[in-house]
Amino acid sequence: MREIKGNGIRNIIHTNICIIFMILSIFILTIVYKYVTLKKEIQASLQTSVNVEELYNTTKTEEAEVIEEENKRDIDSYTSDWDLLLVNKKHEVPEGYILELEEVESGHQVDKRIAKSLEQMLSDARKEGLSPIICSSYRTNAKQQKLYNNKVREYKRWGCSSEEAEELASYWVAIPGTGEHETGLAVDIVSRDYQILDEKQEQTDVQKWLIDNSYKYGFALRYPTDKKDITMINYEPWHYRYVGIDNATYMKEHDMCLEEYIEYLKQLEEEDYNEIVL
Numbered sequence: 532m533r534e535i536k537g538n539g540i541r542n543i544i545h546t547n548i549c550i551i552f553m554i555l556s557i558f559i560l561t562i563v564y565k566y567v568t569l570k571k572e573i574q575a576s577l578q579t580s581v582n583v584e585e586l587y588n589t590t591k592t593e594e595a596e597v598i599e600e601e602n603k604r605d606i607d608s609y610t611s612d613w614d615l616l617l618v619n620k621k622h623e624v625p626e627g628y629i630l631e632l633e634e635v636e637s638g639h640q641v642d643k644r645i646a647k648s649l650e651q652m653l654s655d656a657r658k659e660g661l662s663p664i665i666c667s668s669y670r671t672n673a674k675q676q677k678l679y680n681n682k683v684r685e686y687k688r689w690g691c692s693s694e695e696a697e698e699l700a701s702y703w704v705a706i707p708g709t710g711e712h713e714t715g716l717a718v719d720i721v722s723r724d725y726q727i728l729d730e731k732q733e734q735t736d737v738q739k740w741l742i743d744n745s746y747k748y749g750f751a752l753r754y755p756t757d758k759k760d761i762t763m764i765n766y767e768p769w770h771y772r773y774v775g776i777d778n779a780t781y782m783k784e785h786d787m788c789l790e791e792y793i794e795y796l797k798q799l800e801e802e803d804y805n806e807i808v809l
């Protein structure tokens with residue numbers, strides 16, 4: 532009897548040790564996986580920290596030059612236009628930037644000048660049976676700072692130094708003063724059925740529709756996956772930026788992100804200027 536009881540206790544101890552061992556193994560594997568993922572992310576982000584100006588010089592091809600020449604007269608927008616305001620890591624929101632806000636839906640506010648286009652785009656998407664919702668719109672600088680600090684803290688918790696954490700965070704949340712949400716010209720739109728901000732977002736019917744149609748309303752997918760080296764922001768298939776219909780159409784047709792398009796317009800302006808002066 533005592534032996535049976537002893538065996539029972541041994542079995543229980545053995546089972547408990549097995550469970551603890553399994554939990555520990557899962558915990559260690561999770562830590563190792565997170566560490567490896569983080570290391571990869573750090574390496575990737577450091578590799579992409581290239582000089583944007585240098586990149587423009589190296590990516591221009593003969594084919595692009597021919598297209599530029601062909602479309603030269605189609606462009607009637609200029610880099611000083613309000614809807615082409617460039618805000619990124621190298622171009623901060625201009626000091627004293629004034630904007631008039633208008634509420635669109637669910638308490639979200641945007642620059643008054645883009646409100647109608649945005650509402651029309653959402654309304655047309657809904658007519659197609661889709662359920663787009665705005666999840667982020669105009670943000671104050673203080674709000675941007677808060678979001679950025681949270682992201683930096685998250686990376687620090689995973690053992691990154693302050694410098695690494697700030698670098699990595701900036702690929703997900705714009706450094707305060709360098710985010711388009713502060714201009715009121717950008718919105719994050721997701722599907723009501725899938726509201727997680729990750730790459731799967733692009734597989735939703737809402738994103739598929741927006742990627743195909745947003746240009747008709749003057750919006751451009753601001754951070755395409757293959758432009759990360761230029762935009763310095765990770766792929767965000769939910770962030771749309773108003774640039775005007777002509778600009779958005781040209782950018783879509785020529786697969787240009789805003790940085791590339793503005794650089795292209797600057798070259799045109801320079802050529803026009805030279806033509807006038809010479």
Ligand SMILES: [Zn+2]
Pocket residue numbers: 667712717718719769770771
């Ligand atoms: Zn956004």
